[in-house]
Amino acid sequence: MTGKLAPPRKKNPQLRQRVPTLPPQARSRAALGLTAAAARGAFELQHCAECGTVQYPPRDACAACLSVDLLWRATARDGQIIAETRIHASPDSYYRERLPWRAGLVRLAAGPTVLAHLHGEVGRGDRVRMDLKLDKAGQGVMIALPQQRTPDMADDDVLRTLTAHPKHRRVLITDLRAPVTRPLIEALLKAGAAHVFVGEAESWRRGSDHASIAGLDKVSVLPLDVTDATSLKKLAAEIGGKTDILINTARHVRPGGVLGADTVFAREEFETNALGLMRLAQAFGPAMAGRTADGVNSAVAFVNILSVHALSADPHYGAFSASQAAALSISQTLRAEFRASGLRMINVFSGPTDDEWHQPLPPPKVAPKALASCVVEALCEGLEDAFCGDVAKDLEERWRRDPKVLERELQGGGA
Amino acid sequence: MSGVLEDLAQALGTGAVEVVDLTHTLDPDFPVIVLPPEFGQCARFRMEEVSAYDGRGPAWKWHNISMNEHTGTHFDAPIHWISGRDVANGAIDEIDPSVFVGPVVVIDCSEGAAGNDDFELTPALIEAWEAAHGRIPAGAWVLMRTDWSKRRGADYLNMAEDGPHSPGPTPAAIELLLARDIRGFGTETVGTDAGQGAHYIPPYPAHYLLHGAGKYGLQCLSNLDRLPPTGAMLIAPPLKIRGGTGSPLRVLALVPGGKLRGEHP
Numbered sequence: 001m002t003g004k005l006a007p008p009r010k011k012n013p014q015l016r017q018r019v020p021t022l023p024p025q026a027r028s029r030a031a032l033g034l035t036a037a038a039a040r041g042a043f044e045l046q047h048c049a050e051c052g053t054v055q056y057p058p059r060d061a062c063a064a065c066l067s068v069d070l071l072w073r074a075t076a077r078d079g080q081i082i083a084e085t086r087i088h089a090s091p092d093s094y095y096r097e098r099l100p101w102r103a104g105l106v107r108l109a110a111g112p113t114v115l116a117h118l119h120g121e122v123g124r125g126d127r128v129r130m131d132l133k134l135d136k137a138g139q140g141v142m143i144a145l146p147q148q149r150t151p152d153m154a155d156d157d158v159l160r161t162l163t164a165h166p167k168h169r170r171v172l173i174t175d176l177r178a179p180v181t182r183p184l185i186e187a188l189l190k191a192g193a194a195h196v197f198v199g200e201a202e203s204w205r206r207g208s209d210h211a212s213i214a215g216l217d218k219v220s221v222l223p224l225d226v227t228d229a230t231s232l233k234k235l236a237a238e239i240g241g242k243t244d245i246l247i248n249t250a251r252h253v254r255p256g257g258v259l260g261a262d263t264v265f266a267r268e269e270f271e272t273n274a275l276g277l278m279r280l281a282q283a284f285g286p287a288m289a290g291r292t293a294d295g296v297n298s299a300v301a302f303v304n305i306l307s308v309h310a311l312s313a314d315p316h317y318g319a320f321s322a323s324q325a326a327a328l329s330i331s332q333t334l335r336a337e338f339r340a341s342g343l344r345m346i347n348v349f350s351g352p353t354d355d356e357w358h359q360p361l362p363p364p365k366v367a368p369k370a371l372a373s374c375v376v377e378a379l380c381e382g383l384e385d386a387f388c389g390d391v392a393k394d395l396e397e398r399w400r401r402d403p404k405v406l407e408r409e410l411q412g413g414g415a
Numbered sequence: 416m417s418g419v420l421e422d423l424a425q426a427l428g429t430g431a432v433e434v435v436d437l438t439h440t441l442d443p444d445f446p447v448i449v450l451p452p453e454f455g456q457c458a459r460f461r462m463e464e465v466s467a468y469d470g471r472g473p474a475w476k477w478h479n480i481s482m483n484e485h486t487g488t489h490f491d492a493p494i495h496w497i498s499g500r501d502v503a504n505g506a507i508d509e510i511d512p513s514v515f516v517g518p519v520v521v522i523d524c525s526e527g528a529a530g531n532d533d534f535e536l537t538p539a540l541i542e543a544w545e546a547a548h549g550r551i552p553a554g555a556w557v558l559m560r561t562d563w564s565k566r567r568g569a570d571y572l573n574m575a576e577d578g579p580h581s582p583g584p585t586p587a588a589i590e591l592l593l594a595r596d597i598r599g600f601g602t603e604t605v606g607t608d609a610g611q612g613a614h615y616i617p618p619y620p621a622h623y624l625l626h627g628a629g630k631y632g633l634q635c636l637s638n639l640d641r642l643p644p645t646g647a648m649l650i651a652p653p654l655k656i657r658g659g660t661g662s663p664l665r666v667l668a669l670v671p672g673g674k675l676r677g678e679h680p
Contacts, residue, residue, distance in 0.1 A: 202444070202446075202459075203568060203569065204444070204446040204568050204569050204571060204572060205446075205449060205569065205572065205574060206569045206572075206574045206575070207574060207576075223444075225443070225444075227459070227461065228443045228444075228459075228461060229463055229464070230443055230462065231443065231444070254453075262455075264455045265455070268456070356452075
């Protein structure tokens with residue numbers, strides 16, 4: 001059994017903070033298929049379309065029949081550890097900090113034998129459940145997990161480096177007024193978050209949940225407006241050094257297309273959804289990126305909640321969709337900029353949310369509580385892209401299949 | 416006549432005439448009017464640094480600023496309201512500059528507003544004021560003092576589930592002020608109308624009636640408690656925005672000051 005992770009002690013201010021290091025980053029183009037699958041929590045391997053062989057490591061051709069027609073397919077996760085080794089010396093600075101390190105060979109039920117990191121609860125001979133995770137370098141790696149969930153398995157040292165688990169971490173949620181914020185606070189605290197800071201814009205407007213949220217245990221409400229760089233600068237000066245996870249719930253959405261409207265709402269949408277993300281990252285990103293190796297409560301993730309229409313516009317929410325596409329693009333640049341630090345940029349894509357701005361839309365819509373669960377799950381699993389709800393999952397799948405077909409279907413005229 | 420301005424300059428120099436600032440600081444967190452969310456909203460004041468003696472501009476600091484015409488302490492032109500849309504020279508850039516400097520009277524409603532968030536300025540109150548201070552002169556700015564500018568945070572807009580609650584004039588009060596041929600009407604609240612002004616007939620009587628009659632509005636004023644009921648001069652020139660419906664501005668009052676008042680009680 002994994003020992004319970006103890007809450008971190010207060011830092012010794014005379015000790016130099018550990019500088020972030022990364023595991024090896026280089027991968028072949030073929031191997032990036034593992035990364036792509038890990039990013040969205042899938043377990044996929046190359047399947048040969050001609051002879052059906054499942055192969056590992058990924059290559060440009062089938063090792064059995066030399067076909068280049070290789071498809072990344074969901075693959076059964078079960079396997080058995082046939083060998084394990086404990087590494088006591090490494091020239092790699094990332095692993096040197098973490099020695100000894102256990103690795104093993106796992107024979108998958110699907111065929112191939114893979115090299116994997118080992119969860120502390122599994123060893124040679126054990127039947128295991130395999131997972132693909134992103135490591136600190138943002139590359140897909142295999143880990144062998146216990147077949148059945150155990151109570152504190154997320155506290156395992158190795159798993160902890162592959163996820164962005166909120167346990168013992170301090171979280172900033174940017175917008176108190178967002179419907180998802182309340183259930184998100186509850187879900188984070190349930191997952192073991194040490195403290196939740198909640199940003200509130202324009203406290204001079206009443207009608208928010210201020211009192212009920214400010215009264216919660218382990219929660220502080222602080223002034224923050226993603227459209228106001230001054231407020232961000234102020235807040236980052238206060239809590240930038242102890243924000244381990246940032247979850248951006250600020251969002252401006254208004255229905256309507258592009259023709260027949262002006263750009264007033266669109267400007268507000270871009271100010272909040274796209275430029276707001278930039279301002280947040282500029283204010284909090286550097287301090288977070290500097291603290292990714294800072295012990296149990298190191299900075300670990302920057303979470304952005306997007307509409308799945310960032311991928312393909314919903315013409316009924318034209319300007320809003322554009323702001324989401326812009327935010328997605330910004331998040332990709334941020335991901336590249338955070339790469340050297342290991343800070344994870346997580347995008348949670350949602351279908352239409354069950355709120356005042358999506359009233360006429362038929363179900364299924366994503367309830368605030370469901371969205372909150374998706375966010376916490378994305379953190380616990382260490383995803384980069386999470387798709388929340390049936391609509392988002394369906395759209396993502398259609399988008400991967402053929403973006404043009406999806407675009408035409410969203411314009412109407414699909415069957 | 417040539418001596419008037421010299422006298423004024425001297426009085427300003429000696430403090431016999433005091434310059435009082437009636438303006439709130441343009442601050443990103445200063446309240447603006449909040450409309451039902453499906454309507455377009457009043458942009459908040461925003462400021463972004465372009466450079467600050469750094470790589471973006473080594474020897475200078477400056478900001479880009481953005482806001483609505485009706486953000487912060489601001490001036491309302493007649494074309495702000497539908498009733499004033501056809502008023503001649505009703506846009507902010509068309510107003511005769513002589514409008515921007517003129518006499519001001521202050522009706523003190525602070526006591527009533529302290530006890531009643533929905534305090535109304537009524538014809539009876541105006542007539543009582545006139546009984547004490549004389550008839551409101553034609554061409555005067557009339558300011559309604561409520562001390563509302565001393566409120567902070569959520570108490571300023573004072574939003575409740577049935578809308579904002581703040582003091583303002585009744586339709587009949589505005590009719591009476593128009594009968595006096597005033598220059599314009601100003602308040603310390605976020606608008607010239609009461610928070611519940613939508614429920615009068617006509618709705619928003621200050622906006623509707625004043626602007627329909629080609630008069631002007633000033634709102635989000637402060638420091639009205641430093642003005643005498645009569646005898647001060649208001650300086651309120653808005654930005655010259657082509658076709659503008661209003662403008663943030665600095666509002667100053669020239670007040671016969673301490674020394675003068677001390678010497679001639």
